[in-house]
Amino acid sequence: MKSLLLKKYGDIGKALSFSEIDKPIPNDNEVLIEVKAIALNPIDIKIAKGDLKAILPSIVKKPKLGFDICGIIRKTGSMVTSFKNGEEVFSRLPLHKGSGFAEFVLADPDHVASKPKNITHEAAATIPLAALTCIQAISKYAKAKAGQSILIDSGSGGVGTFAIQYAKSLGLNITAVTSHKNEVLVEILGANRVICYDFESFLDDGEKYDIVFNLIGDNNPLRSILAAKKGGTVVSIGGPPDIRFVLKLKINIIHKLLLYPLFGLMSLPIKILALVKGVNYYRFLTESDGKQLEIVKGLIEKGKIKPIIDRTYPLEKYEEAFEYLKTNRVKGKLVLNKIY
Ligand SMILES: NC(=O)c1ccc[n+]([C@@H]2O[C@H](COP(=O)([O-])OP(=O)(O)OC[C@H]3O[C@@H](n4cnc5c(N)ncnc54)[C@H](OP(=O)(O)O)[C@@H]3O)[C@@H](O)[C@H]2O)c1
Missing domain, CATH: 3.90.180.10 (Medium-chain alcohol dehydrogenases, catalytic domain)
Structure with a gap:
């Protein structure tokens, strides 16, 4: 073949x-x-x-x-x-x-x-990948409950467009970050509020969220922590991996021991800020899971996610x-x- x-x-x-x-x-x-x-x-x-x-x-x-x-x-x-x-x-x-x-x-x-x-x-x-990432971020790690607020940064890509619809299906109050050109798209998908990053930062208004789902790399996890409520959760699929991330990797122990100090150091500013602000922080790699895809199948067949x-x-x-x-x-x- x-x-x-x-x-x-x-x-x-x-x-x-x-x-x-x-x-x-x-x-x-x-x-x-x-x-x-x-x-x-x-x-x-x-x-x-x-x-x-x-x-x-x-x-x-x-x-x-x-x-x-x-x-x-x-x-x-x-x-x-x-x-x-x-x-x-x-x-x-x-x-x-x-x-x-x-x-x-x-x-x-x-x-x-x-x-x-x-x-x-x-x-x-x-x-599959977008759906599993959102289920694992929003339900498994953040343990989202109906009525909670979530900031999704960003809302218009493969993961973001799914995240908005999934968060809606759970009854969350959604603020999505996107560029101005995609504002209407994320509104149609279910965002209650849109922040256009080309005009303003989500930190400008001082609003704090129960959950922040960060999809962007570089220093964005630090910004996400500043936007989370005390006791809230930041789940990130961008930015440096941390020690918990290494623990979950399917690699041998020697390789893990080599990565601990490296990733520990890279993620140190994030960990310190999360500790100071009283925010739970998770940086994770998506896992394959057929049972979670069955849940998604149901949501799609009910028309809750497109x-x-x-x-x-x-x-x-x-x-x-x-x-x-x-x-x-x-x-x-x-x-x-x-x-x-
Ligand atoms: N568990 C994991 O570790 C995991 C799982 C899945 C994905 N990822 C990673 O997560 C990231 C997102 O994945 P994806 O599949 O959604 O990517 P994608 O579909 O390629 O994302 C493209 C979108 O990102 C938006 N974007 C670009 N820069 C932005 C910014 N500064 N602020 C807000 N939005 C911005 C763009 O919208 P505009 O044109 O409006 O800027 C575009 O719609 C990737 O880096 C991917 O590798 C990690």
Whole structure:
């Protein structure tokens, strides 16, 4: 079968190329999925550049890309009882597995869920990573309750557009940060209030939130902590990893011991500020989880969450798609279809 593989670290457009490889065979506990659509994520670009070499050694040995897929089960391992041939499914493949830019891919059934019936393969492929990230940030770490306030920084990308809709479904009061050009989009998605970062900062009005969900890197986690109430929670998917982040990585103990001081030092200003302000702070890496995707399926089928697709490309236009992703201006998600 044909597969789009990362041959060397570098600029993703040039680092990827098509190869003819053997069709994978599922072991007893795996399913074989015929891929119908695959969504792009910034992490594909980061892995291709080699930015994650320090934290994901399995990827260093055999770098893999392509994590958000939708398709059809074509074969099940002998121990698999949760899925059958012909079932339409979607999944976020874990980082060490990836390989979704291919005609077929193997998956652990625990990472797979039935595709929502009311949307296309393309739309379903845009959901898994963004959805899992939002469920884990807002429900698992922040333990959000209806009526609480949340600041989502930022609201217009793949994760942000899902976060606003998910927070709405939980009954949260949402303030979303975006550029002026995307103000209407985030309002339509359900933000109660919009802060346009090109005109004002979310720190200007002194408002404090029960939860701050930070999607931006650099020093943004520090700004997020300043915007959280005492006793509130900041959950971040941007900025430096911390020691708790290292503990969760699937790497050996020696590698962990090397990363502790490095990440401990990098995240020290954030930890100190969180302590001083009495704010809970979490920096996490999203985990694959089929059960959480089943919850999302329900929300989509009830019409509470709609996939937001900026552009759809045929697979062979992957370079063009990644060039657009690199601009950091995508509204919602980018998806590749017509896999082969
Ligand atoms: N658990 C994890 O560790 C985890 C999981 C998922 C994603 N991530 C990371 O989280 C980040 C967001 O992911 P994504 O998939 O949502 O990315 P994305 O879709 O590529 O984000 C693009 C959006 O970011 C907005 N944006 C850019 N600069 C901004 C700024 N200064 N303030 C507010 N909004 C800004 C842009 O809107 P404007 O044009 O309006 O600026 C655009 O709509 C990425 O860095 C990704 O790697 C981490």
